[in-house]
Amino acid sequence: MSTAAALTSNVEAFQVVSNVSPHSEAEREAALADLRFGVQFTDHMARVTWTADEGWHNRRVEAYGPLSLDPAAAVLHYGQEVFEGLKAFRWADGSVWTFRAEANAARLARSAWRLALPELPAEDFIGAIDALVRADSAWVPGVEESSLYLRPFMYAHEAFLGVRPARHVEFLVIASPVGSYFASGVKPVSIWIEKDYHRSGPGGTGDAKCGGNYAASLMPQMAAYAKGYEQVLYLDARHGTLLEELGGMNVFAVMADGTVVTPVINGNILEGITRSAIIALLGERDVKVVERDLPLIEVRAGLEAGTISEVFACGTAAVVTPIGRFGSDEFELTVGSGEPGPVTLQIRKELMDIQYGRAEDTHGWMRRVV
Numbered sequence: 042m043s044t045a046a047a048l049t050s051n052v053e054a055f056q057v058v059s060n061v062s063p064h065s066e067a068e069r070e071a072a073l074a075d076l077r078f079g080v081q082f083t084d085h086m087a088r089v090t091w092t093a094d095e096g097w098h099n100r101r102v103e104a105y106g107p108l109s110l111d112p113a114a115a116v117l118h119y120g121q122e123v124f125e126g127l128k129a130f131r132w133a134d135g136s137v138w139t140f141r142a143e144a145n146a147a148r149l150a151r152s153a154w155r156l157a158l159p160e161l162p163a164e165d166f167i168g169a170i171d172a173l174v175r176a177d178s179a180w181v182p183g184v185e186e187s188s189l190y191l192r193p194f195m196y197a198h199e200a201f202l203g204v205r206p207a208r209h210v211e212f213l214v215i216a217s218p219v220g221s222y223f224a225s226g227v228k229p230v231s232i233w234i235e236k237d238y239h240r241s242g243p244g245g246t247g248d249a250k251c252g253g254n255y256a257a258s259l260m261p262q263m264a265a266y267a268k269g270y271e272q273v274l275y276l277d278a279r280h281g282t283l284l285e286e287l288g289g290m291n292v293f294a295v296m297a298d299g300t301v302v303t304p305v306i307n308g309n310i311l312e313g314i315t316r317s318a319i320i321a322l323l324g325e326r327d328v329k330v331v332e333r334d335l336p337l338i339e340v341r342a343g344l345e346a347g348t349i350s351e352v353f354a355c356g357t358a359a360v361v362t363p364i365g366r367f368g369s370d371e372f373e374l375t376v377g378s379g380e381p382g383p384v385t386l387q388i389r390k391e392l393m394d395i396q397y398g399r400a401e402d403t404h405g406w407m408r409r410v411v
């Protein structure tokens with residue numbers, strides 16, 4: 042993976058047209074004092090247009106606001122859309138940094154390829170983020186565990202009902218100040234193991250970050266809520282026997298002997314940037330990390346026998362989340378004591394210390410934006 046230093050950003054190519062009626066300072070302060078996930082948005086958005094004739098053009102930062110979309114816009118009918126999620130962190134000295142943005146740029150390109158969308162050059166992805174975060178730097182919160190969540194996305198804008206890739210595509214980045222994902226600190230979540238439905242299947246779009254996968258996960262998610270569980274764990278669609286991931290987070294199991302296991306990337310799993318950072322950090326601590334098939338039968342037996350001591354989920358939004366309880370049609374199992382385990386808490390702290398500049402970034406993961 043290339044390091045941040047090697048990254049180029051074409052931030053200068055973005056024309057900034059400032060919002061003529063931004064939030065007042067008082068409104069912004071009120072928003073920053075009441076941080077929830079994905080509710081408040083900043084004053085601007087970054088945007089780049091693609092057409093089959095002109096390619097990527099019209100790089101700009103403009104007032105945040107509703108999009109004008111023709112009712113025949115292809116995205117509304119055929120779901121041709123991909124997205125990303127990353128954060129900008131305010132360090133104690135006031136500077137603002139992104140975490141592994143180049144990995145998000147590369148993943149967006151892979152997702153776009155799968156959805157027959159055009160590839161956005163990494164320098165445009167980074168440039169859009171730089172331009173937006175600089176325009177809205179006052180929106181990057183500074184309190185503990187807060188950040189500016191960035192949501193890049195690309196969609197088929199062309200008004201055409203024929204089934205083919207759109208010839209007019211828009212790429213945007215919007216930003217939302219967020220607090221700690223869980224209001225009450227690190228709280229273990231309960232997980233329903235879903236046997237009847239899948240978020241993706243062999244040859245499908247499971248390894249692309251696209252809205253369609255999330256649409257497929259909403260109904261099982263609601264059914265799990267109704268049964269008293271917070272999140273859904275999906276099994277492989279071919280056999281229904283292997284753990285894959287949650288609707289929007291990857292999963293790790295910690296064995297009693299200290300080995301850490303995570304499901305191998307198999308074409309259905311979305312390869313998380315948090316996942317790969319955790320694998321790297323654990324490896325450097327001489328923890329044995331194994332990427333392999335993780336059968337449900339093994340997890341069930343391990344939880345029953347105590348040979349699996351911790352299970353956690355990870356992703357940009359919630360960083361690292363302990364799993365406290367699993368349920369399925371056949372069993373109900375507590376993970377360890379049900380409380381967050383030491384490996385989970387340690388890796389969470391290690392990652393966040395790098396993100397907030399409290400620990401040295403030996404990987405070149407952090408990139409200064411402001």
Ligand SMILES: *Cc1c(COP(=O)(O)O)cnc(C)c1O
Pocket residue numbers: 126250286287288289290291311312313314315316355356357358
């Ligand atoms: C985004 C996402 C993840 C986590 O990826 P990160 O890069 O760590 O944020 C995991 N699974 C799915 C399905 C996702 O969409």
